[in-house]
Amino acid sequence: MTRKALVYVVLSAGAVVTTFPFLWMLTTAFKTYAEAASPTVDLWPEVWQWQNLGETFRAAPFATYFANTFLVAAIVTSAVVVTAVTAGYAFARLEFPLRRVLFGLVLATMMVPFEVILIPNFVLIHRLDWYNTYAALTIPWCANAFSIFLMRQAFMGLPGDFFDAARVDGCGHLRFLAYVAAPLVKPMVVTVALFAFLGSYNSLIWPLIVTGTESRRVVQVGLTMFSGEAGVQFNLLMCASALVILPTVAVYFAAQRHFLESSLGAGIKG
Amino acid sequence: MIFERILGPLDSLFDRIGRRKTGDAPLAAFLLVPAVLVLGVFGIYPLFFSIYISLFDLRMGRGAFCGLENYTEALTTPNFWHSLVVTLYFALGTIPVAMALSFLVASALFRIVRGRSILRTVYFLPYVTSVVAAATIWRVLLNPHYGLVNAALGAVGFEETRWSQWLLEPKGVLYLATGGLIPESVGPSLALCCVILFEIWHSSGFMIVILLAGMTAIPRELEESARIDGANWFQVTRRVTVPLLSPTIFFLLIISAIKAFQAFNSFYALTGDGRGPVNATQNMTVYIYASFFLNGREGYGAAVATLLSVAIVALTLAQWRFVGRKVYYE
Numbered sequence: 001m002t003r004k005a006l007v008y009v010v011l012s013a014g015a016v017v018t019t020f021p022f023l024w025m026l027t028t029a030f031k032t033y034a035e036a037a038s039p040t041v042d043l044w045p046e047v048w049q050w051q052n053l054g055e056t057f058r059a060a061p062f063a064t065y066f067a068n069t070f071l072v073a074a075i076v077t078s079a080v081v082v083t084a085v086t087a088g089y090a091f092a093r094l095e096f097p098l099r100r101v102l103f104g105l106v107l108a109t110m111m112v113p114f115e116v117i118l119i120p121n122f123v124l125i126h127r128l129d130w131y132n133t134y135a136a137l138t139i140p141w142c143a144n145a146f147s148i149f150l151m152r153q154a155f156m157g158l159p160g161d162f163f164d165a166a167r168v169d170g171c172g173h174l175r176f177l178a179y180v181a182a183p184l185v186k187p188m189v190v191t192v193a194l195f196a197f198l199g200s201y202n203s204l205i206w207p208l209i210v211t212g213t214e215s216r217r218v219v220q221v222g223l224t225m226f227s228g229e230a231g232v233q234f235n236l237l238m239c240a241s242a243l244v245i246l247p248t249v250a251v252y253f254a255a256q257r258h259f260l261e262s263s264l265g266a267g268i269k270g
Numbered sequence: 271m272i273f274e275r276i277l278g279p280l281d282s283l284f285d286r287i288g289r290r291k292t293g294d295a296p297l298a299a300f301l302l303v304p305a306v307l308v309l310g311v312f313g314i315y316p317l318f319f320s321i322y323i324s325l326f327d328l329r330m331g332r333g334a335f336c337g338l339e340n341y342t343e344a345l346t347t348p349n350f351w352h353s354l355v356v357t358l359y360f361a362l363g364t365i366p367v368a369m370a371l372s373f374l375v376a377s378a379l380f381r382i383v384r385g386r387s388i389l390r391t392v393y394f395l396p397y398v399t400s401v402v403a404a405a406t407i408w409r410v411l412l413n414p415h416y417g418l419v420n421a422a423l424g425a426v427g428f429e430e431t432r433w434s435q436w437l438l439e440p441k442g443v444l445y446l447a448t449g450g451l452i453p454e455s456v457g458p459s460l461a462l463c464c465v466i467l468f469e470i471w472h473s474s475g476f477m478i479v480i481l482l483a484g485m486t487a488i489p490r491e492l493e494e495s496a497r498i499d500g501a502n503w504f505q506v507t508r509r510v511t512v513p514l515l516s517p518t519i520f521f522l523l524i525i526s527a528i529k530a531f532q533a534f535n536s537f538y539a540l541t542g543d544g545r546g547p548v549n550a551t552q553n554m555t556v557y558i559y560a561s562f563f564l565n566g567r568e569g570y571g572a573a574v575a576t577l578l579s580v581a582i583v584a585l586t587l588a589q590w591r592f593v594g595r596k597v598y599y600e
Contacts, residue, residue: 004381004382007378007381007382008382008385010378011375011378011379011382011385011389012389014375014393015389015392015393017471018392018393018395018396018471018475019392019395021404021407021408021411021471022395022399022407024407024411024418025407028410036416037416038416040421041418041421041422041425079304082304083304083305083308084305086301086302086304086305087301087302087304087305087306089301090297090298090301090302094294094297094298094301095293095294096293096294096295096298096299097295099298102302102306105309105314106305106306106309108314109309109313109314112313112317112579113528113531113532113575113578113579113582114532115532115554115555115558115575115578115579116316116317116320116572116575116576116578116579117312117313117316117317117320118558118575119320119323119558119562119568119571119572119575120315120316120317120319120320120323120572121312121316122562122563122568123319123323123328123331123568124311124312124316124319126331127331139308139312140308140311140312142304142308143304143305143308143309144309145309145313148305171281172281172282172284172285172288173281173284173285173288173294173297174277174280174281174284174297175277175278175281178273178277198398201400202400202401202402202535204401204402204534204535204538204539205534205535205538205559208538209559209563220400220402223402223403223406223539224402224406224538224539224542227406227409227539227542228542232413232416234410234413234416237406237410238406238407238410240406241403241404241406241407242403244400244402244403245399245400245403245404248398248399248400249395249398249399252395252398256391
């Protein structure tokens with residue numbers, strides 16, 4: 001029994017260490033400037049400064065950053081779902097020439113380190129005259145090999161009888177995909193959407209190099225810039241960090257079971 | 271309804287075409303075009319374009335052919351080698367520690383029932399938060415003048431130690447630990463060690479969750495029978511659990527090595543520009559970023575990127591060859 005207690009003590013200690021920075025961020029976000037910048041170890045603010053939220057939005061154009069981020073993430077997420085479902089279905093269920101070669105090429109893009117394609121894509125964006133546009137932020141990310149691979153695996157797992165049954169009822173491939181197959185693999189569709197959203201929302205280096213003005217800046221880039229400008233306005237800096245973290249944590253909690261379980265399966269069996 | 275209006279005729283059309291000799295090919299083309307176009311233009315083509323660019327002295331989009339000069343320049347530049355060393359320190363500092371800690375936490379989580387899912391969620395939390403925001407927190411915590419870490423150390427009597435600069439300290443930790451016996455430039459800098467600690471904190475959740483899933487899949491009889499035979503915890507772990515978990519551990523090793531070699535966000539967000547004090551935290555990816563984005567030399571950056579990916583591929587193959595064969599598959 002004491003061993004069990006020890007396990008709990010160790011685990012709880014670890015959990016405190018893991019979460020403490022977030023707790024500290026949340027309390028510091030609502031301290032006064034002086035409290036936040038004074039080197040003390042007081043965790044709780046003297047008086048909760050709720051107006052810091054508004055101050056943060058006035059200190060830097062976070063409203064624009066968030067609008068850009070959500071617009072980009074929405075476009076990328078929906079595009080990734082569409083391309084992954086259609087391409088995944090084609091690779092899993094259709095017979096066509098060069099299928100293996102094409103699928104091999106798709107998988108090859110998964111193994112390429114991203115630094116290698118960073119510079120050519122940067123040059124390409126400039127040659128296409130897409131610098132500082134939403135096109136540059138979204139289009140290169142509208143399809144990815146991992147999502148296609150996941151959807152293909154999901155569609156391969158469906159029994160062939162389903163298709164035969166649908167065929168008897170007059171369905172072709174497209175209707176079968178839209179009304180039978182896609183709904184059946186919905187858990188995987190949700191997983192792909194989540195990965196796409198988190199990937200887009202959290203990306204830094206690409207938006208950093210292809211945007212140059214505040215009007216197209218996304219929130220991750222905006223936060224690093226603000227971190228340089230804010231100096232010792234730690235309260236506002238922590239408030240901004242909390243705002244940036246909030247959407248992903250909300251998404252994570254909303255879809256937690258789903259996310260953990262299916263991403264695990266994919267990771268290990270992949 | 272509108273959806274069916276568009277989908278219906280398309281479906282019938284492809285169905286009719288499909289009944290002829292062409293088979294599924296036209297439909298496959300229709301379904302694959304968007305994905306293949308994006309991946310082809312932004313995934314495959316850049317591979318070749320990158321090698322092409324690396325043969326030019328390309329600066330801000332223009333420049334003449336220069337053969338392999340970019341490669342020879344990289345291999346003779348101290349900063350290039352320094353960034354490779356930083357990358358290696360980072361990989362060697364993060365992976366073993368994160369793996370060991372995650373293994374301990376995962377085995378502890380595996381032993382309990384009540385509270386397991388809540389604790390698992392808590393440990394996974396840093397991993398789902400954006401690196402930039404999490405790094406911003408740590409940057410403030412480690413601030414030499416106003417940060418909580420120094421304030422806490424001061425409160426227990428350690429004011430103004432030689433460690434107090436944290437992320438701003440380019441001197442080596444060995445130099446600091448030995449009080450100057452070992453030269454400053456030997457071993458990882460304190461700034462780099464802070465980045466390493468941050469990375470361990472941020473990415474262990476992923477390892478814990480994967481290891482825990484792996485442990486749940488191990489048949490329990492084996493561990494139980496080993497225990498009945500009188501093996502202690504350490505022996506069971508070493509002789510039964512780890513071998514049975516080796517496919518999972520190997521998967522994590524490959525993934526985290528690749529990630530460590532590609533790390534950028536934590537470096538950039540923790541130090542403000544990725545380079546850190548006196549380039550102390552300039553790893554390969556930051557070096558590439560600095561070459562082409564800050565210094566405007568795309569050709570040189572592409573050459574360095576090619577060298578880095580050769581290193582990554584070589585490393586991965588070496589792991590398959592030397593570690594992979596120790597992996598036990600049932």
